[in-house]
Amino acid sequence: MADNYDNGDKDRRELLKLKQGLVDEKDSNIKETGYDVRMAQTPGEKTKNFLWYHKVMIVVGILLIALAAVIYAEFFVKKKPDITIYSLGNYAMSIRTGFEEGMSAYTPDFDNNGEHNVTIDQAVPDQYLGDVDLFDQIKNGKCQVFIGKESELKDTYNSFKNAYGQPIFSDLSEITGESGYLINLKNTAYGKRMQIYSTEIYVAVRCTDDESERNAMQFVKNLYDGVYYKQN
Incomplete structure (x- = not known):
């Protein structure tokens, strides 16, 4: 009985040494079949074991990252616009968002990316900085179309014409x-179609005598005639 206990204890010590890599399996009296009892030693073996035992968590993590990237691109990355509008009027964000969504269907796909997009840039609320930003947009900006109250657009037109002697x-x-x-x-x-009855909104096209002006004229003509494109 004692001999069996000693042999069992010896086998356990031998197996422990075998798992720790202190002895080679071919020199051991214990022969394992069906699986490798040797502990991972090299970085490559440890990495392989880690990937094997955590493969489900890794796959789930990759899927979550991909989903987060899609959501970010869809809701937070600004799409390249076909038409950029400068808003002189201090309209609420909900109104501007409604304009962007509604007007996008009326703009041709000028950049041929398969989408119809309109972006509205809001004027700076400060009077002095707002005037500086407005004149910069008129002279050098990317906005092709201007919207606002009739009085605001007329004041802008007259001020610029008096200053530079040419229509804007x-x-x-x-x-x-x-x-x-x-x-x-x-x-x-x-x-x-959008039932704009009470909100005073006028539209004007910046005079640049180039392709951007022609695109803006086509966009405004579509608004006027009711030509719109089915969004995907």
């Missing part, structure tokens, strides 16, 4: 049939 907004007679550089969105097909 394009003649929209080819769209409306009447001479003028402003269109009341309430009287457009877009305005009627």
